[in-house]
Amino acid sequence: MIRFILGGLYKLSGWKIDGKKPDLKKYxxxxxxxxxxxxxFVGWGARNVIGFRPNFLxxxxxxxxxxVGWFLSFIGGVPVDxxxxxxxxxxxxxxxxxxxxxxxFIMTITPEGTRSYSPKWKTGFYRIAVQAEVPIVKIGFDYxxxxxxxxxxxxxxxxxxxxxxxxxDYFRQFKGKNPEDGVK
Numbered sequence: 001m002i003r004f005i006l007g008g009l010y011k012l013s014g015w016k017i018d019g020k021k022p023d024l025k026k027y028x029x030x031x032x033x034x035x036x037x038x039x040x041f042v043g044w045g046a047r048n049v050i051g052f053r054p055n056f057l058x059x060x061x062x063x064x065x066x067x068v069g070w071f072l073s074f075i076g077g078v079p080v081d082x083x084x085x086x087x088x089x090x091x092x093x094x095x096x097x098x099x100x101x102x103x104x105f106i107m108t109i110t111p112e113g114t115r116s117y118s119p120k121w122k123t124g125f126y127r128i129a130v131q132a133e134v135p136i137v138k139i140g141f142d143y144x145x146x147x148x149x150x151x152x153x154x155x156x157x158x159x160x161x162x163x164x165x166x167x168x169d170y171f172r173q174f175k176g177k178n179p180e181d182g183v184k
Contacts, residue, residue: 010045019150034110035176054106099132144175
C-alpha cells in the first residue's frame with residue numbers, strides 16, 4: 001500500500017522511469033550524476049516505482065543524527081567512514097562478504113563519492129562487483145527530462161581503467177540537479 005502511494009506521488013511529481021528492474025538476485029547499482037541532496041528523494045521514489053529495496057552507503061555522520069540515523073538504517077542505509085583509505089579497502093571486503101553471505105543483495109553506490117564535481121571517481125563499486133562476481137547496473141538521473149534511466153546489467157571484465165571511462169561516458173548524457181557539478 002505504501003509503495004503504491006509513494007509511486008503515485010512520484011509520478012504526480014512528473015518523474016518517470018525508463019528501463020526495468022533486472023531479473024537478478026544480486027547486483028551493484030551505480031547512480032549518477034549525484035549533484036544534490038534531492039537525488040536521495042528521486043532515488044527513493046524510483047525504487048518504490050521500480051519495486052526493489054537496494055541498500056546504499058552513506059556518511060557515518062548522518063547515521064549519528066537521532067531519528068535520521070534510525071530512518072536511514074531502516075530503509076537500507078549502511079554507514080561508512082569516507083576519511084580513511086584503509087577503511088575504504090576494508091569496506092570493499094565487507095560489502096563483498098555481504099554479497100557472498102546473502103542469497104539476495106543489491107547495493108546502490110554513487111561513484112562520484114560526493115555531490116560536488118569530482119574528476120576522479122571512486123572505484124569501490126567496480127572492485128566490489130569484480131570480487132563478488134556480480135553485475136553492475138547503471139542508473140542515471142536526468143533532471144532535464146525528469147527521467148530515471150535504468151540500463152542493462154553488465155559484468156565487469158576487470159579492465160577497470162577502460163570500463164570506468166566507458167561508464168563515465170554513459171553518464172555524461174544526463175543532466176543533474178546542479179549540472180555544473182555533473183559528469184564531465
